[in-house]
Amino acid sequence: MTNVASNAAAIRASDLVAFLAALADRLKQERAYLTELDSPIGDADHGVNLDRGFSAVAAKLADMHDEDLGAILKMVGTTLVSTVGGAAGPLYGTAFLRAGGVLAGRTEAGFDEVVQAARAALEGILQRGKAQRGEKTMVDAIAPAVESLEAARGGPLALLDAARQAVAAAEQGMLATTPMLATKGRASYLGERSIGHQDPGATSAYIMASVALATAEQRSPGAAAKNLT
Amino acid sequence: MQTAGIQTSMKKLINTPETVVKDALEGMAAAHADLLRVHFDPDYVVRADAPIKGKVGIVSGGGSGHEPMHGGLVGRGMLDAACPGAVFTSPVPPQMLEATKAVDGGAGVLHIVKNYTGDVMNFEMAAELAAADGVEVASVVINDDVAVQDSLYTAGRRGVGTTVLAEKICGGAAEARLSLAEVKRVCEKVNGWGRSMGMALTSCTVPAKGSPTFDLGADEMEVGIGIHGEPGRRRMPLKPAAEIVELLAAPIIEDLPFQSGDQVLAFVNGMGGTPLIELYIVHKELARILQGRGVTIARQLIGNYITSLEMAGTSITLLKLDDELTRFWDAPVHTPALRWGV
Numbered sequence: 220m221t222n223v224a225s226n227a228a229a230i231r232a233s234d235l236v237a238f239l240a241a242l243a244d245r246l247k248q249e250r251a252y253l254t255e256l257d258s259p260i261g262d263a264d265h266g267v268n269l270d271r272g273f274s275a276v277a278a279k280l281a282d283m284h285d286e287d288l289g290a291i292l293k294m295v296g297t298t299l300v301s302t303v304g305g306a307a308g309p310l311y312g313t314a315f316l317r318a319g320g321v322l323a324g325r326t327e328a329g330f331d332e333v334v335q336a337a338r339a340a341l342e343g344i345l346q347r348g349k350a351q352r353g354e355k356t357m358v359d360a361i362a363p364a365v366e367s368l369e370a371a372r373g374g375p376l377a378l379l380d381a382a383r384q385a386v387a388a389a390e391q392g393m394l395a396t397t398p399m400l401a402t403k404g405r406a407s408y409l410g411e412r413s414i415g416h417q418d419p420g421a422t423s424a425y426i427m428a429s430v431a432l433a434t435a436e437q438r439s440p441g442a443a444a445k446n447l448t
Numbered sequence: 449m450q451t452a453g454i455q456t457s458m459k460k461l462i463n464t465p466e467t468v469v470k471d472a473l474e475g476m477a478a479a480h481a482d483l484l485r486v487h488f489d490p491d492y493v494v495r496a497d498a499p500i501k502g503k504v505g506i507v508s509g510g511g512s513g514h515e516p517m518h519g520g521l522v523g524r525g526m527l528d529a530a531c532p533g534a535v536f537t538s539p540v541p542p543q544m545l546e547a548t549k550a551v552d553g554g555a556g557v558l559h560i561v562k563n564y565t566g567d568v569m570n571f572e573m574a575a576e577l578a579a580a581d582g583v584e585v586a587s588v589v590i591n592d593d594v595a596v597q598d599s600l601y602t603a604g605r606r607g608v609g610t611t612v613l614a615e616k617i618c619g620g621a622a623e624a625r626l627s628l629a630e631v632k633r634v635c636e637k638v639n640g641w642g643r644s645m646g647m648a649l650t651s652c653t654v655p656a657k658g659s660p661t662f663d664l665g666a667d668e669m670e671v672g673i674g675i676h677g678e679p680g681r682r683r684m685p686l687k688p689a690a691e692i693v694e695l696l697a698a699p700i701i702e703d704l705p706f707q708s709g710d711q712v713l714a715f716v717n718g719m720g721g722t723p724l725i726e727l728y729i730v731h732k733e734l735a736r737i738l739q740g741r742g743v744t745i746a747r748q749l750i751g752n753y754i755t756s757l758e759m760a761g762t763s764i765t766l767l768k769l770d771d772e773l774t775r776f777w778d779a780p781v782h783t784p785a786l787r788w789g790v
Contacts (some may be wrong), residue, residue, distance in 0.1 A: 309569035
């Protein structure tokens, strides 16, 4: 089966830059919320740290319009690693660096490349965090989203529709962290008391996925309908 | 300013939440120019006379808010450099990389890392980068907090009070020109023989957040706290100091275990908001308990050294001593927060 539709919508540098700018704005808005989530089970810095990191990313975007996707993602990774701190800095930083490695030199990415980059990002997080699913971390939102994308690859869905499913999977994964017992990160120190709180890292991961989707929807109105033909 | 709305409940001697760490570092640089220099972007505090040729460099770091640890422990006989992150947030790899290069006197550099997920990952990335730049780096992760179950189900025990003792003792070992492998061995011995546990009477407020990180009733205490304003494992009604010290000391003593005939260093630490008069009460109760178990306090340290902003409370650390550790503990030290023998 050919998947013409899958490769119809390609992501270019301008899309990525628009996504990162929107993400920086959104994380500034969500700063207090993420920090609030991080208070009962973490150390009350997640929103503040991500806002600091993505503000630094946003400040560099103006110079990035002519760069390839890999270079932009590498800039994001390096910036996050040097500005965020905490666990989120190395984890998200490694994720963007790995995704950038997959897309090095590419000026556009279709369905396959997006899936490969997403998988590489997830593998980077798993490796850096020595984490797996079910430990009440960002992995619980990211892994279902990546798996959803991988399952849709080669099927009838266009990238945008597959992305909608993936974001829904990320949201479910995020919500599923609430009843979980944390066994990684600072929340694990609370033992049973970590149960009943939504994980801030899974929440920020879901926010990133949903902003990516919103940006894609905004920049390709009607793309879904067109690709169904 | 974004922060205007959340500052209403916060009463701190600061300029703005955003500049807390930088302002404090500038103050340190001005106050202690004889002992240390402060480098900005990336931020690190470094011995004024670094690098010392032929001496192993000792680098530590972590979130700010634990003062005097780590910056106040930089100087002869202790840390060569300290990397301060944002309040309660691990520093970032470029800080540790530059600090490591700044203190490398050709004998390699030891990273003393507290066991927090963020600290461990950021130091790990920095060590990889330093190795790529040709600096020999060894790392020891301190994990001495008996309040945390060390199991597959947690990120492992947190690094708390023993960190201060490890920094002093490794500083002494490095001044004695022990090799990197030997200083690392000494550090691992300290970590293996040190145990801690803490409690809080109040929460604390991260400047960038503006409100306390947990709520504690007027008649409650939180037992088994860490040093980042994270809640502990048990909340219970406030008790007299004698009973509180029992609650902290018993798990520490039983964990190693500390046995009759042992010589120990007893470290009674304040969390930042508890006056010395109360810390001495804690020490009195600790001495009574240890005497009852036949454990001898050979050395002691009492004061605010590894704090959690303005949190009221205490942590107790016991370190089993042998001749080697005692010798390096007694060795001269000259830092803003610890000074003897000079």
